[in-house]
Amino acid sequence: MSNQNRTMFGGRIDRGQVINFVFNGKNYKGFHGDTLASALLANDVHLVGRSFKYHRARGILTAGSEEPNAIVQLGLGARTEPNMRATEIELYEGLEAASQNCWPSVNYDVGSLNNILSSIFPAGFYYKTFKWPPSLWLFYEHFIRKAAGLGYSPTAKNPDRYEQKFYYCDLTIVGGGISGLLSALAAGRSGCSVLLIDENPELGGYLLDYNFSINEKDGLKWIKNIVDELYSMDNVRILKRTTAMGYYDYNYLTALEKVTNHCDQLSKTTPRERYWRVRSKKIVLAQGAFERPLVFADNDRPGIMMASAGKKYLSRYGVLPGKSVVLFTNNDHAYQTAFEFNDKGAKISVIDTRENIDIRIQNKCEDLGIKLYSSFSIISTKGNKKVNQIEVQKVDRKQNELSGECITLDVDCILMSGGWNPAVQLFSQSRGKLKYDKVLNTFVPDKLIQDQIIIGCNNGCFDLSKNLNHSYQEGLNAAKDLNYEVADNINWKGEEEISFTESSVEPYMLGKKKVTKGSKHFIDFQNDVTAADIFLAQREGYISVEHTKRYTTTGMGTDQGKTSNVNALALMSHIHEKPVDEIGHTTFRPPFSPQTFGAIAGRSVDHLFDPERRTSIHKWHEENNAVFEDVGQWKRPYYFPKKNENIHDAVKRECLAVRNSLGMLDASTLGKIDLRGPDTAKFLNMIYTNAWSKLEIGSCRYGLMCNEHGMIFDDGVTTRLGDDHYHMTTTTGGAARVMSWLEEFLQTEWLDMEVFCTSVTEQWTVLSISGPNSRKFLQELTDIDLSKENFPFMKFREGKVCGIDSRVFRISFTGELSFEVNVPSRYGRFVWEQFMHHGKKYNITPYGTETMHVLRAEKGFIIVGQDTDGSVTPMDMNMDWIVSKKKQDFLGKRSFTRSDTLRSDRKKFVGLLVNDKKTVLPEGSHIVEKALKQPPMKMLGHVTSSYYSPILGHPIALAMIKNGMNLLGEKVEIPLMNGKVIEATISDTVFYDKEGNKNNE
């Protein structure tokens, strides 16, 4: 295998386990423990992608989740995922990945023409160019999106499973570096329930890359002991490969665990990812810090990377990314990388922007033969697909200008370090306040808002021993706060060769472009934002950070500016000659890293997206070819087609069967509420618009409910079963709403009323039989006397039906003689089948919701939510008859005398008959007085219900029309979407059996 950049020894990879993978169609080999990035570097692949806007060649900048450049399309087919960071992808056998943003290939990219033409693509280019005319935006957008590249989404359905987990604990610790480990250890030893989250596959953080001793023990061994101890504690749970994504109020944290993403074979039983929703009493943030890039000319070429990343590739993966290397730094800490590279055989020189460098470092460089350029800057870089040459020049600090001769160096790798930025993203999301630290030249945590603790480098402290002691102490403190018996304190001492805090970090900024020359000085690598763009934004008046961000798009990539934000702010501060504090910073928002929608959705997909409710007869409907309709969460039979029947044939047959003989509807989905208590009648009087005091036991009454605005919101029949006992029915979709409505008034307004409401919707199966033969038919199956005299319309009787104790209501929604038979749900299907069997001689016909709609429309019965829309009073529906004049008060009454509800030109409920006797008007159609070629024209209202009536042989419609009751017999017009205009005549709302004799037979 090639792996030409692999060191002979070292690293935490398993050299015995070779892994084959494919990048951009070519086969490579790496080792178990590699990331895609480390394996590519080992194979001397530096060019891994093209930049977003200019399509410039880009390499690997970092070695972690902050990576802006090396983002790839991972996997194939339905599992492909865009914008994945090569620096985070663990290598697995057969992995396939490809560069994004390039066509036809990363080596020959047509879009790189943008780079040559870049003078016409400054910040705000799109805003300026594609602003006018607005009508062309969609046209422009198509090309812009295509040119912008990014990855692509899979087009096939995701085959993977995602889980969600709710979790509660005392302490959640974000970050498994040395600080996080020590807090976990202290809290764990004290008995707290601890959740430790880390985004990496291995705990230990940067100690894994910078091996130093702690309490005189080898760092790596020290980590192992702590991790072993943590794993041995039952009260500590450790989640590796888990990224904390969002930190919300009340210490609510979301985290994405990559469970099997790193495996070559996905398990059938284990989810791909698990989304954690964690609520903890305290949260410890120990996320560490990100190294800050330096801004210099053409600082984006492949081969240029962060110093700490270089160190990580070398120490953890045994990869030497270059042989002729320069370190470009403004601080001491990065020298550790230089020494390590030197030790592993690279030729290294150091360009340090500072004048005064610690004498010990100077001496060590001299001892090792490392050439040190003090107070120098890189002023240009060369190399098309990888950096191969740089120019450096002395910086005159006083004049802030370049001086002296220009020195050219041949290099194959630049390591840069501009200092460290604490990873304050989650802290800031949690509403924690930041302040600017002038020594570190970055934002650090200032004020804590929630019950949280922030420790280690994350807190802006880079002193190793201090951090060790503070972290352990804070773990103990948390335990103490939570009333645990606290474990013993321990004194920790760490020895780092070069500490970050002992040295100064120089605020290195190009001074009005004087200290550097050359073309592009990148601030935001992912979004291709340069220093010149920031300058331009300020010149054009986008001075607020939020404006600069949006105008230049800095910090708006999938990396959310983890490497770029502070440099952009520092540059703004430099331009305005104002402290960075006064420039401020933009808001950090979740998620911390890109996350899959699959994980957020979890198991709530497909049929589990929303609960599905089925009646006890559902299976029979399925077996008998029912077509289903969703009504709320219910599945209801829409119609029952026989062979070769379409919906029209089936509905016609079903309608005629009811009108001429016998039909049966599964009405179980109607909401049913059992009301009990001495004040029930009084309560119903307040809830319904009509009077309930005199309803006798065994009688049913139709009622209309209004809200306090006087608008209809539900209807149904309520029956008095006993002295203080009522059975209320509601619409199918309104059941839950009505139940809440009743409870609201009982619990918040009329606390003294004694009424108990119980939902019994699912306890009863309702078989509604309807048609002229319904009495004859049902009498054969029941011991209840169904005669007209004994069981009149709007009455209720109890008895046996098919041997089952039943409640029978004589009510009708079809206008025909009807009985609603309620049986306990477990007998629902049995009784239904008995009815089907015994009803054969009457041609008993099961019908669905469409036939129900047609039959009720023929009678002008309203459907709340279809004929009404929440802005309709009972009077608008000509239902004055149901509004009590005698009752002093009921919900909605006072609003009937508001000026708006009294308006004489309100829309009224009317019938509509098309003059051509053929056209079934589309529901929702607008009704006008006279259709004109184009608006405006005089609008009268709209069609609410419209069907073909089989019994009448012509279409019928219901409508809301302004002042409609005074327009009966008038002609109106309905312009259709296809340009046709239909004429219709306004009628009353009852089309069939106007006298209403049929249901009284």
Next chain:
Amino acid sequence: MFVIKCPYCGERDQTEFSCHGEAHIARPDNPAEVSDEEWGEYLFFRNNPKGIHFERWTHDHGCRRWFNVMRDTVSDKIIRTYKMGDQKPGVQDV
């Protein structure tokens, strides 16, 4: 997302609850006698304070009881929860 202390069940996640707007808006005893303006006030007008807010919540996926919440809209801290019919806490109780 809040943790809300239901006066009947104890602390639960916000996902179990829903909010129903401002609390302590009494329905007029005799609506027929109030003016249009007063009725409109009852129907439509609500406070939207920066600071202490009293609001009605229900524990939908729990005991289904209604109760009141005293919340600071600036910090989003829930200061107190109490049963319907209980005395409205004064701001000085904070």
